[in-house]
Amino acid sequence: MAVVHAEQALAAVAAVAPENLGSARFRADHGVRYAYVAGSMYKAVASEDMVVRMGRAGLLSYFGTGGLRPDRVIAAVRRFERELGEGPYGFNLLAGGDNPRKEEEQVGIFLRHGVRRVEAASFVRPTPAVVRYRLTGVRPARDGAVHVPNRVMAKVSRPEVARSFLEPAPPAMVGDLLARGLLTAEEADLAARVPMADDLVAEADSGGHTDQRPLVILLPDTVRQRDMAAREFPAAAGVRVGAAGGLGTPHAVAAAFVMGADFVLTGSINQCTAQCGTSEAVKDMLQQADVHDMALVPAGDMLETGARAQVLRRGLFYPVRANRLYELYRRHGSLEELDPATAEQLQRRYFRRSFDEVWEETRAYYRQADPDTLARAERDPKHRMLLVFKAYFVQSIRLAMSGSSEHQVDYQINCGPAMGALNALLRGTEREDWRNRHVDELADLLMAGAAQLLSERMRAMAGPDPVPAAPYRRLP
DSSP states (O other), rough: OHHHHHHHHHHHHTOOGGSSSSSHHHHHHHHOSEEEEEEOTTTTOOOOHHHHHHHHTTOOOEETTTTTTHHHHHHHHHHHHOOOOOOTTTTEOOTTOOOOHHHHHHHHHHTTTTTOOOOOOOOOSHHHHHHHHHHOOOOOOTTTSEOOSSSEEEEEEOOHHHHHHHHHHHHHHHHHHHHHHOOOOHHHGGGGGOOOOOOOEEEESSSSEOOOOOOHHHHHHHHHHHHHHHHHOOOGGGOEEEEEEOOSSSSHHHHHHHOOSSSSEOGGGGGSTTTSSSOOOHHHHHHHHOOOOOEEOOOOGGGGGGGGEEEETTSSHHHHHHHHHHHHHHHHHSGGGOHHHHHHHIIIIIIIIIIHHHHHHHHHHHHHHHHHHHHHHHOOOOHHHHHHHHHHOOOOOOHHHTTTTGGGOOOOOOTTTHHHHHHHHHHEEEEGGGGGOHHHHHHHHHHHHHHHHHHHHHHHHHHHSOOOOOOOOOOO
């Protein structure tokens, strides 16, 4: 009888399939095959083609809206409506920082066009725009619950941020939105029963903006935050917690699920695929990357705060130059304080034009996009220097996206070590060339590989003849 039971247990273990990994509710709610997400990347690096390819494969992905004009975002919405219907797909909602009008503009587009999923990134706490998106359309359901049509997936790397998305919207913020006519009385009344997110992503050592938290610490802590929040606010128990950062191999994905991830989210590895929206030159460079070819630099959009981003280092001057600009900003109060040799080097090698030319272009942009920031820069020489330095970071993204061969050393390529891990796995196979890598096939590779690894490890641990544990011996 014991032998029969052992054989039945082994058969059950062997039945582990990629479709069974993670949360069944996540798969059902989003209508997807796997508990797997391809995350957004700035300026449509996470492209329309990527989203369409994933959606047709029954997989969830998010379009990278950061830095795009409204008409470009609307064009993407209309394409997805035509080609994917109701999904699965979503759009990035990037925190606006000191310019909340960016968020409000995006949310207005999403609500007008019926976008039902957003990926909230770089938020320190929910803002009025996020709250408006989340609560618009909520209504009582027949079973007594609350129907919430707009789904929020929030990327977090700090416990206080996680907690703010596990709780209901701040009452004062809800009241203000009601007073401004941006929420109805019913929506405001139901707000206290709705957590701010359906899904949290514990974002560990990722490409781009990063706090470099180890996933083995961040993911369990985020799960604990969810469980603690549920003691005070029971609806938080339904929020799923996913893992991101460093997920480039089946081993990493398997480890995330073992630690309790309800789903996994990939980013860096999707840049090196046929569907990615960056240049072929960038993909060629990413294809050669190893796990140690990354560097930390100041995040260009948050230069004044010292926030960090992870980028590709191999073959590039960008990391060194980005760090130098940050140090110069910290030490000086204006462009005029720079010594002549430094000023000349920055203009000739970094910007390849004069500070005056950079400032004129910058001023023209902020005159339309953010007049308050422009007014401050006109008054404050240090803030003017900040905006000029930020122009280098913007320029570096444009160069990478265009594939400029003349200024390749200044490419900004946001990337984490997962890229190098995947390259090592694919080396010597037909997928070594990025032209043969496709986002949905990478999902199959990682999920099927993770399921196989977990099955093998569980079979080994459940085998009829396990290796006996070594006897305990007290150390002297």
